Amino acid sequence: MAEIRLVGTAHVSQKSVEEVRAAIEEFQPDIVGVELDRGRYIALTEEVAEPSVMEILKGGNFGQLLVQWVLTFIQQRIGAETGVKPGSEMLAAIEEARTHQKPVAFIDRDIRITLGRFWGKMGIWEKIKFIGALMYSLVSVEGEKVDIDELMNQDVVSAAMEEFRKFSPRGAGALIDERDAYLAHQILMLGSRYERVLAVVGAGHIQGVQRYLDAPETLPPLPSLTAEVKGLPWAKILGSAVTVLFILLIAAIAFSGVGLEVLLAALLYWVLITGALSAVFTLLAGGHPLSAATAFGVSWMTSLNPLLAAGWFAAAVEAKIRKPTVGELQQIIAAETFSEMRKIPLFRVVFVAALANVGCTIGVIAYFTFIFPILGIDLTEVVTTGFSNMLQMLQSLF
Template structure:
């Protein structure tokens, strides 16, 4: 078994760039193992093939794409503040290895698998907390003039505190984003060390301790297959959709059997359409979407809110894509944007944002409807529901008694 040496870096640190170059020169490893997957490696080398827009729309991973882009933006903003391009230390490792004709190994898990497992593993509460944290992080990243001491953040006690806080804040998300990748990269480093005398690993400072623990205790490593399999997502969306459909149907039946009249029933149906349609339209416009995309979401939203497998945002996104005509090259523009305002002008970002916010509008519409429908209709819910369900039960009892 060969020797493994780890360099813990910050992805926006000039000192990390210098440390990587020095480690390669001084230690002269047989292979340089880098915290990258094939996609991110090609991205750094600017050799990544632009994806087909149709594939992005068909995948419908709009929320995961937004998270990936926003995290990259926050990192890029910090890099601009300290004058270092994100991933510069990885580029330095690649360049130094190529110059010295040292083998390069990509040891990180595919980013798409990581994001899938990250999103699928988190509870609804964790996801809500994450969105709140991302919004706050964007606001901080957009501030100018703040001095950020990256080297202070790299200190072991600071890194450990940050990791502990992450695990407290979102234990499942942290496991997928940090713990599982520590294990995955450890597997690859052990494999490399079995055929090479000296392996230099260049990884983020947050991964160093976890990898070192796995290398000291390889028996603790989970099977590699368990780190690369698709996770079964919790069907909360399906369950919520079924509940909404059942509650809406029971509400209409209660109104019918309560005897308040068909006029109230029709008003309840009209308000279902109006509340969902208007909120979906408004949120589409907030996202910067075209009014036609908003209109499509407006029409589809009342129906999609009753169907657990269909989302209004998908239809708004398709309409937006037809209008904006995004290109695969938009992804690079998004990754190079220097502000959220600049990102919002890029067609592909606008399409994905429209999809996400249109769905938010439809979801708010569902909650708003059940909260405000009775005051809007001007009827007492206790009377309508009580009398309606009582009459419904009597009708069902009489039907079975007659049969």
């Protein structure tokens, strides 16, 4: 049976780099497994082609993209505090293994699969809380010293994992538990071919991976850890529901007999509320006034079409004005403060897209919440009378 040793690291710790080197020297493994996938290894060691602005806009996953950038930014800032580039301990493991002429295996799940499953498995409320926590972290990281030795303390790691599990159980399942299982699968496969296996993983994965190594029969099937999360298309469902609800609302007002003036006011407020909030959020993102005007002009329509989004149009205008260039993705990752990040045209374009959509969504909620008090009519009476009159008209036709 193979002898397997795990080394837990903090991803931005010089001490971790030294511990990895010492473990390879002392254990003399037949192979070293590192918590990287091949794509991240290439990103750490080589210049990679950046997607064009149009490719980013066509992707449409602005919220997910911002989360990825902010997570990278936070890790970079912690690394700056310690003088260690994120991923250095993994690169050190690779370098040391090759110095000793030992093969290296990339044992982590593809980052694109992990992020896709992480974002896809979280509920709407979890995503809102998570993004709020990230915004808070941006401020905390810029203003506080980071104690890496404390981060490496296993009790602290366990407590942090449990807190994240309470905060976002589905997100924790994809980001932590699934990767524990995936890493254990890969390590066991290495153990079937080599006698001595050293696996370098983040400290937060040590307990979970070891638990699976001690009881391999509890591992979930490997295909279940890499399959695409295919939940219900909630965005389209909710968008369609808004469209139907709005049509029914306007129809009820039209047939209730309250008058053409009230009907036109209801339509006007739809344009004003969804447009104004979308425009305001575009400006909050640092968008150009023309981008805000675009968001205002299209929100009434995009909010009624689940296949369109106000942020797409606002971002397209913002991109024309800001003219993002090749190389700005690296500038975003290298930014030292969030304010500096916001000044980069590419970030501004994506930020505008995301916040314009948020504003439009809040506008839809505000409209259905406050429209009847604004119009000064009784909801129950209008709906009851309106649908009753519609039913009578249909009966008379058939």
